[in-house]
Amino acid sequence: MPYRQDIELCRAETIGGAGVSEAALSAELAALAPALDRLRAACDAGALPALTIAGRTDDLAAITETAARLADHCADVLVLGTGGSALAGRCFTALGREHAGPRLHFFDSVDPDGFEDALGGIDLAGAGLLIISKSGATAETLALAFALLPRLADARGAQALAETCAVITGPPEPGGADSPLRALAAEMGLAVLDHAPAIGGRFAAFANVGLLPASLAGIPPQEVRAGARAVLDTVMGEAKAADIAPALGAALTVAIARERGLTQNVMMPYPARLAPFAHWHRQLWAESLGKDAGASTPIAAQGTADQHSQLQLWLDGPADKLFTLIFGRARGTGPSIAPPAAAGGGADWLRGRRMGDLMAASQAATRDALAAQGRPVRVIEVARADGRTLGALMMHFMVETILAGDLLGVDPFGQPAVEAGKARARETLAAMAAEPAAAKGCPKG
Amino acid sequence: MPYRQDIELCRAETIGGAGVSEAALSAELAALAPALDRLRAACDAGALPALTIAGRTDDLAAITETAARLADHCADVLVLGTGGSALAGRCFTALGREHAGPRLHFFDSVDPDGFEDALGGIDLAGAGLLIISKSGATAETLALAFALLPRLADARGAQALAETCAVITGPPEPGGADSPLRALAAEMGLAVLDHAPAIGGRFAAFANVGLLPASLAGIPPQEVRAGARAVLDTVMGEAKAADIAPALGAALTVAIARERGLTQNVMMPYPARLAPFAHWHRQLWAESLGKDAGASTPIAAQGTADQHSQLQLWLDGPADKLFTLIFGRARGTGPSIAPPAAAGGGADWLRGRRMGDLMAASQAATRDALAAQGRPVRVIEVARADGRTLGALMMHFMVETILAGDLLGVDPFGQPAVEAGKARARETLAAMAAEPAAAKGCPKG
Structure with a gap:
C-alpha cells in the first residue's frame, strides 16, 4: 500500500478532550458495516463505475x-x-x-x-x-x-x-x-x-x-489505476471497517465532528507535488457532502508555507478543526542546507543537514505542536509522490467521502445547488442580450 | 477611492435571519468610536508605522x-x-x-x-x-x-x-x-x-x-502608497465609524460573527490578478486574530473557479460563513465568446457576448444565489486591479483587522504560537545532529 494512515493523535485517550472517544468511533464503525455492504454490492453490480x-x-x-x-x-x-x-x-x-x-x-x-x-x-x-x-x-x-x-x-x-x-x-x-x-x-x-x-x-x-x-x-x-485498485481491493475484501483505511477515515471524520462539534476539515500535504491534491479533496468533500447543512468545511493548506500563515490560528484559535497532514519521506534527501562560515554561528542547528531534514522536522513539529495543544491530527504518510500513490490517495478519499455521506444521510452524488447557480448565470447572460445596445458600455459589475 | 464596499446583503433587514441586525451592528460601531480614537492616536504618535x-x-x-x-x-x-x-x-x-x-x-x-x-x-x-x-x-x-x-x-x-x-x-x-x-x-x-x-x-x-x-x-x-494613503486619510479624518469603510467592515465582521455564530470568513476575488490577495488576507486575519479562541477562520477562494468547487457547500451546507466577494468591472471587455455556427444553437445565450460579460454575470449570479439563500455577502467592487487599488485594499484590511482585534479584545500584533512551533522545529533539527550517524538513513517522517 503506497500510504499509511495513523489516527492515534485523534483519540481522546491520546490528546484529551478534543479527541474522539473510543465509544463514538466504535459507534460509527459499527454503522459502517451495512454501509460497506451497500458500497460493495453497488460495485459488484456495476453501479459505481467511478470506483x-x-x-x-x-x-x-x-x-x-x-x-x-x-x-x-x-x-x-x-x-x-x-x-x-x-x-x-x-x-x-x-x-x-x-x-x-x-x-x-x-x-x-x-x-x-x-x-x-x-x-x-x-x-x-x-x-x-x-x-x-x-x-x-x-x-x-x-x-x-x-x-x-x-x-x-x-x-x-x-x-x-x-x-x-x-x-x-x-x-x-x-x-x-x-x-x-x-x-x-x-x-x-x-x-x-x-x-x-x-x-x-x-x-x-x-x-x-x-x-x-x-x-x-x-x-x-496504469500506475494510477494500480494504486487506486490496491485501495479498492481492501474495501472489497472481507475485512471489517476498522481495518480498512478509508472506512476508518470516514468513521473518524464523522464521529469527531459529531462528538466534538468540529466544523472544519483541514488537509495539508507537505510534499509540494501533492499540493493540488488538497484542492482536489476540497471540491470532492464540499460538493459531495455540502448538502442539507451536513458537512464540515474542507480547507486546503500547504506545508511548510502554512505553518507561517495559519498555524497561529490553528494552535490558539477556535478548536473547531480536524487536521489531516500528508507527510513525505524526506529525511536525508535533497541539497545541503549547511550554513556557510559567513553566516556565523546563529544557524548552527542547520549544520550537517539536508533540505529534506528540514521538511521532516517541520512535519514532526507541526504534528506535535497541534497534538500538544489537544488538536486532533490524522497523519497520512506516503513513500513517494508518484502516480501510484496519488491513485491510492484519490481512491481512499473517494471511498471515505462516499461512506461519510452514508453515515451523514447525504447523497454524495449530484450538486443541485451548483446547477441552480449555473442556470442563474445563463439567465443573466441571456438578459444582457435582450438589453438595448446603449447599455453595453455600462461599467457596472 | 479605488474601491466601493457594499454591506446591504449582510443585513437581516435584507436577507433575513442569518444577516446582522441593525442593533448588533450599531453596538459594534459605537464600540469602535474609542477604538478609532486609539488607532488615530497611535498613528499620530508614530506607534503604527505599518500604516x-x-x-x-x-x-x-x-x-x-x-x-x-x-x-x-x-x-x-x-x-x-x-x-x-x-x-x-x-x-x-x-x-x-x-x-x-x-x-x-x-x-x-x-x-x-x-x-x-x-x-x-x-x-x-x-x-x-x-x-x-x-x-x-x-x-x-x-x-x-x-x-x-x-x-x-x-x-x-x-x-x-x-x-x-x-x-x-x-x-x-x-x-x-x-x-x-x-x-x-x-x-x-x-x-x-x-x-x-x-x-x-x-x-x-x-x-x-x-x-x-x-x-x-x-x-x-508610489502608486501603492497613494492607494493606501487614500484609505488611511478616511480613517484619520473626522468621520464617524459607520462612514469609514474599514471600520464598517470591522463592525460587520465582529457583529455578525457574534450575533449569528458565524465561524468562517470567505474572501473570493473574481479578478484573476487579485487571486493572491485572498491568501494575503488569510494570513493577515488568521495570524493577527487567531488567539484566545477569538477569530473566525479566514478562507481564500477564487472566482469563478470556486463556483464549481465550493458553491454547493456554501449554498446548501452549514450557514456558518460570511462572504466577501471582490468584483471587477468586466462587462463589455475581453475577447468575443460568441459560439461559432458549428456549435449549434445550444449556446445561444453566449451570442454577442464578451468574456468579461460572463465574469460579470457570474459575479452577479453568485452574489444573488448566496443572498437568496440567506447567506450574508459583502461586495467590494474595484475599478481596476492595479497598484493603487491593491494598496487601498491592503490598507482597508489592515485597519479592519486591527479594529476587529480591538473589538474582540485580541492584540493583533505578534504570533506567539507560531514562534513556539518554529522553536520546536529547530529543536528537532538540533536533535538530528546529535543522533548517531546510523540513524540518518531512516525513512521515517
Missing part, C-alpha cells in the same frame, strides 16, 4: 494514443475545464514536472485580464487544446474554447486543429441533441473521448478526465 | 534603485521568503504579468522535489536572489539561501552575487549579534535593506518587503 473503472484496461489505449498524438504536435497543451474537469489533471501534472513532454496549462479564469496573462507566455504556434466538460455546456469552458479556437486556427492553420485538439465530453441523452461542445467537435473534426455519463466530474480522476492529462504529463495511467 | 509608512517617500529611492540594479542584471529573480515575507510580493507580482522586467519566482517550499521542480525552468546564469526574513533566522528561508547561493555562484561567478542579490532583514537588537542572514550578507557584500523592526511581516506590504517585489514587477511603489 470500479480502476479495474478496467480496455479504455487505456484511446487515452494514451490521444496523449501521444497531442504530444507529437504540441509543445504546450492548454487544458480548458473547471472544477472536477480540471482538478484531477492538475494533481497529475504536478507530479510530472520533470517530464520532457508538452507543458500543460490549465485555463479556468474568465477574467479577461487573467486570460491574457495566462496566454502571455505561450506560443500558440506550438500549442494545442484539451477541452473537458461533461455537460458540453459549461459556460466558462465554452467561453474559453470559443475565444481560443480562432486564435489557434490563426496560429497553426485551421486544418491543424484536428491534430492538435481533443475533447472529453458526455454523449447526448438518448434522443437528445448534441451539446454545443460535442456539435463543435463533430463539425471541426476534433477527436472526442466520451465522458462516462455515470461518473460525475469530481469522481472522474480514474477516467479519461484525469488520465489523459496524466498521460500527457508523463504519469502512466 | 503611516504609506505617507513616507524618503525610503522609496533605495527600493527603486535596488529594483533597477536587480532588473539590469537578472532575467529571473528568485524571492526567498515565507508567510508575510512573500505574500504581499506575490500580490504585486500578479498585477504585473505583462511587465517586461525580470520574472519573479517565489520560493517557500523546502520539499526537495518541490525545490528542484521550481528551479527546473530557470536559467541560473541569468538569475538573482531577493532574500527576505525579518528575523534573519527563518529556517525555510535560510535553507533555501544556503542551497541556492553556491549554485548561483557556480552559474554566475561568486563576484557577481553582489550585483544580482539583495537582502531584506531586520537590524540586530541593540547590543545583540547579527542574525545568520545579516552576517552572511555583510560577509558576501550583498546589499541589505533594513526590515523595519516595528513592522511585523504580515503588515509589511507598504514597506520594502512588499514594495521591492512590486517595483521589480513594474508596479510603482
Whole structure:
C-alpha cells in the first residue's frame, strides 16, 4: 500500500478532550458495516463505475494514443475545464514536472485580464487544446474554447486543429441533441473521448478526465489505476471497517465532528507535488457532502508555507478543526542546507543537514505542536509522490467521502445547488442580450 | 477611492435571519468610536508605522534603485521568503504579468522535489536572489539561501552575487549579534535593506518587503502608497465609524460573527490578478486574530473557479460563513465568446457576448444565489486591479483587522504560537545532529 494512515493523535485517550472517544468511533464503525455492504454490492453490480473503472484496461489505449498524438504536435497543451474537469489533471501534472513532454496549462479564469496573462507566455504556434466538460455546456469552458479556437486556427492553420485538439465530453441523452461542445467537435473534426455519463466530474480522476492529462504529463495511467485498485481491493475484501483505511477515515471524520462539534476539515500535504491534491479533496468533500447543512468545511493548506500563515490560528484559535497532514519521506534527501562560515554561528542547528531534514522536522513539529495543544491530527504518510500513490490517495478519499455521506444521510452524488447557480448565470447572460445596445458600455459589475 | 464596499446583503433587514441586525451592528460601531480614537492616536504618535509608512517617500529611492540594479542584471529573480515575507510580493507580482522586467519566482517550499521542480525552468546564469526574513533566522528561508547561493555562484561567478542579490532583514537588537542572514550578507557584500523592526511581516506590504517585489514587477511603489494613503486619510479624518469603510467592515465582521455564530470568513476575488490577495488576507486575519479562541477562520477562494468547487457547500451546507466577494468591472471587455455556427444553437445565450460579460454575470449570479439563500455577502467592487487599488485594499484590511482585534479584545500584533512551533522545529533539527550517524538513513517522517 503506497500510504499509511495513523489516527492515534485523534483519540481522546491520546490528546484529551478534543479527541474522539473510543465509544463514538466504535459507534460509527459499527454503522459502517451495512454501509460497506451497500458500497460493495453497488460495485459488484456495476453501479459505481467511478470506483470500479480502476479495474478496467480496455479504455487505456484511446487515452494514451490521444496523449501521444497531442504530444507529437504540441509543445504546450492548454487544458480548458473547471472544477472536477480540471482538478484531477492538475494533481497529475504536478507530479510530472520533470517530464520532457508538452507543458500543460490549465485555463479556468474568465477574467479577461487573467486570460491574457495566462496566454502571455505561450506560443500558440506550438500549442494545442484539451477541452473537458461533461455537460458540453459549461459556460466558462465554452467561453474559453470559443475565444481560443480562432486564435489557434490563426496560429497553426485551421486544418491543424484536428491534430492538435481533443475533447472529453458526455454523449447526448438518448434522443437528445448534441451539446454545443460535442456539435463543435463533430463539425471541426476534433477527436472526442466520451465522458462516462455515470461518473460525475469530481469522481472522474480514474477516467479519461484525469488520465489523459496524466498521460500527457508523463504519469502512466496504469500506475494510477494500480494504486487506486490496491485501495479498492481492501474495501472489497472481507475485512471489517476498522481495518480498512478509508472506512476508518470516514468513521473518524464523522464521529469527531459529531462528538466534538468540529466544523472544519483541514488537509495539508507537505510534499509540494501533492499540493493540488488538497484542492482536489476540497471540491470532492464540499460538493459531495455540502448538502442539507451536513458537512464540515474542507480547507486546503500547504506545508511548510502554512505553518507561517495559519498555524497561529490553528494552535490558539477556535478548536473547531480536524487536521489531516500528508507527510513525505524526506529525511536525508535533497541539497545541503549547511550554513556557510559567513553566516556565523546563529544557524548552527542547520549544520550537517539536508533540505529534506528540514521538511521532516517541520512535519514532526507541526504534528506535535497541534497534538500538544489537544488538536486532533490524522497523519497520512506516503513513500513517494508518484502516480501510484496519488491513485491510492484519490481512491481512499473517494471511498471515505462516499461512506461519510452514508453515515451523514447525504447523497454524495449530484450538486443541485451548483446547477441552480449555473442556470442563474445563463439567465443573466441571456438578459444582457435582450438589453438595448446603449447599455453595453455600462461599467457596472 | 479605488474601491466601493457594499454591506446591504449582510443585513437581516435584507436577507433575513442569518444577516446582522441593525442593533448588533450599531453596538459594534459605537464600540469602535474609542477604538478609532486609539488607532488615530497611535498613528499620530508614530506607534503604527505599518500604516503611516504609506505617507513616507524618503525610503522609496533605495527600493527603486535596488529594483533597477536587480532588473539590469537578472532575467529571473528568485524571492526567498515565507508567510508575510512573500505574500504581499506575490500580490504585486500578479498585477504585473505583462511587465517586461525580470520574472519573479517565489520560493517557500523546502520539499526537495518541490525545490528542484521550481528551479527546473530557470536559467541560473541569468538569475538573482531577493532574500527576505525579518528575523534573519527563518529556517525555510535560510535553507533555501544556503542551497541556492553556491549554485548561483557556480552559474554566475561568486563576484557577481553582489550585483544580482539583495537582502531584506531586520537590524540586530541593540547590543545583540547579527542574525545568520545579516552576517552572511555583510560577509558576501550583498546589499541589505533594513526590515523595519516595528513592522511585523504580515503588515509589511507598504514597506520594502512588499514594495521591492512590486517595483521589480513594474508596479510603482508610489502608486501603492497613494492607494493606501487614500484609505488611511478616511480613517484619520473626522468621520464617524459607520462612514469609514474599514471600520464598517470591522463592525460587520465582529457583529455578525457574534450575533449569528458565524465561524468562517470567505474572501473570493473574481479578478484573476487579485487571486493572491485572498491568501494575503488569510494570513493577515488568521495570524493577527487567531488567539484566545477569538477569530473566525479566514478562507481564500477564487472566482469563478470556486463556483464549481465550493458553491454547493456554501449554498446548501452549514450557514456558518460570511462572504466577501471582490468584483471587477468586466462587462463589455475581453475577447468575443460568441459560439461559432458549428456549435449549434445550444449556446445561444453566449451570442454577442464578451468574456468579461460572463465574469460579470457570474459575479452577479453568485452574489444573488448566496443572498437568496440567506447567506450574508459583502461586495467590494474595484475599478481596476492595479497598484493603487491593491494598496487601498491592503490598507482597508489592515485597519479592519486591527479594529476587529480591538473589538474582540485580541492584540493583533505578534504570533506567539507560531514562534513556539518554529522553536520546536529547530529543536528537532538540533536533535538530528546529535543522533548517531546510523540513524540518518531512516525513512521515517
